[in-house]
Amino acid sequence: MKYTFLPVVFILGSLFLAQVLPEETPVNNKSEVFVLATLYRRHNSTPVYNLDTLKRIISAIDPQVFVLDVNPKELKEQKVYPSKIEYPGVIFPLVNEMQRPAYAAEPPEPVFTEIVQAVIKAHKEFDSTRADASRSLQQYTGSLFNVLKIVWQTPADVNGQRTDKALAGKRALEDQLIGPVDIDGDRRWTQNIVNVTLQAANAHPGKRILVLIGIENCHGVRAALRAQNGIQLVDMEQWLRRQ
Template identity: 40%
Template sequence: MMAAASAAATQALANPPGDVFVISTLYARHRTVPAYGLAALQRLIDAVKPEVLVLDVTPTELRDRKVWPGKVEYTEVIFPYLDATGAPAFGSEPDGALFTELTGAAGQAYKAFGERNPAGAKALDELKQATYRAMAAGWASAADVNSAKTDQLVAAMRELEEGLVGGAAARVQQQWDQHHADRLRDVVRAHPGKRVLMLVGIESRHRVLRNLQSAGEVRIVDTEAWLRRAGL
C-alpha cells in the first residue's frame, strides 16, 4: 500500500493537475517519421494522462468524428483514445462561417501567389518538403519534434512563406493560430485545476505558444524538457 501511495505521489509531482501541455502533430507525416509515428504519439498521450483535451479540429468535426483525410492521428489514435477514456475534448479550429471565411481567403491568397509567381510557388513547395525531410532526419524522439529548435525552424519557414504569399495569408494564419490559443484559454478557465493537453499542427505550435505566453494566464509545461525527463 505504501509503495502504491509513493508511486501515485511521484506521478502527481511529475504531472501535477492544472498544467497545460501544447504538443505538435504531424498529420500524414506521422506515417513517415519514425521518431514520431502514431505509436509514439499514443505513448506521449498515455504519459501525459490528460484530464481534458483541446484538438485542432472544428467542433463539428469533433462531434461527427469526420476530419480532413490527412489528419491520420485523429482516426488512428485520438478518437479511439477519447472513446476508451471518456475524456472531455474540445475543438479549437474555427467553425462555420469563420472557417469558410478564413479558408477561402487563404485559398485565394495561395492561388494568386501561384499565378503571379509560379517559379516562387514551386521553389517554396520544394523548400518546405526539403525542410521537413531534414528535420525528420534529425529527430530521434518526440522531444525533438516538440523542441525549441524545431519551433524556431518552423517559425522561420512560416515567416518566409507568409512573406512570399502575401499579407492576406499572414493575417489568416495569425487569426487561425490566435483562435487556437483563445479556445485553449476558454477550456482552461472552464476546467480549473485540470491537466489539459492541446494537440495542434506543427506549423501553428510556435505562434500558439507565443500567444499564450504573452497573455500569461495559462501554466504551460516546458514540453521538451518534460518529454526528455519522461524518456519520450
C-alpha cells in the first residue's frame, strides 16, 4: 500500500489544481501574449467582426499592455492611414481610457519608409512587367476574402487556424510572384513586431499583452512568437471560443 499512496495523492492533487486554476495561467511570471487580428476597412463589411465586436473582445482581454499596428509617429500623434478605421474608432479611445502602456509595433523612421518604399516599388514593377499575373493575384485576393467572410461565423473563426493557413498560402504565392524584396520586407516587418512584443514583455513581466495586428500578418507573427520561450502565447482561437 505504501508504494501506491504517494502517486494517488499526487494525481488527486493535480486534478484539484487543474480545477481551481484559471484556463490561462501565466507560467513562471511569463507575460501572456494575445495576438488579435484587425481588418481595417473590412470591419465595416464583416458583421461578425465589426468595430463593436472588436471593442468587446479587447475589453474582455483587459490588456495591461498594448502593442499596436502603427509606427512610433502614428502612436504619438494618434493619427493613422484612413484605411485603419479601428484605430480612431476603437483602439486609440480604449488605450486612452484604460491608461495602459502602448508600444508601436511597426518600425521607426527611416526603416519604416525604407521597407515600405522598397515593397511598393517591387509591387509596381510586378504590376507593369507581369500585368496578367498581377490582375490574377488581385482577383484571387478579392475572392479569398469573399470566401473567408462566408466561413467567418464567429470572431474565433477570424482568428483561427484555417484563416491563418489561408492567408499564409496567399503570402507564399505573393512572395513567389513578386520576389525577394517582398519576402525581405515581410521578414523584417514581422521581426520588428516580435522584437517590440518581447521588449514589452521584458518591461512588464507577468502582464497581459495584447498585440493588435492586421489580419494578413497574424499568421507570421503568431508563428514567430510561438517559438519564443520567454512568453506565454495564448491560443487566440480557443480563447475566443470559450467566451
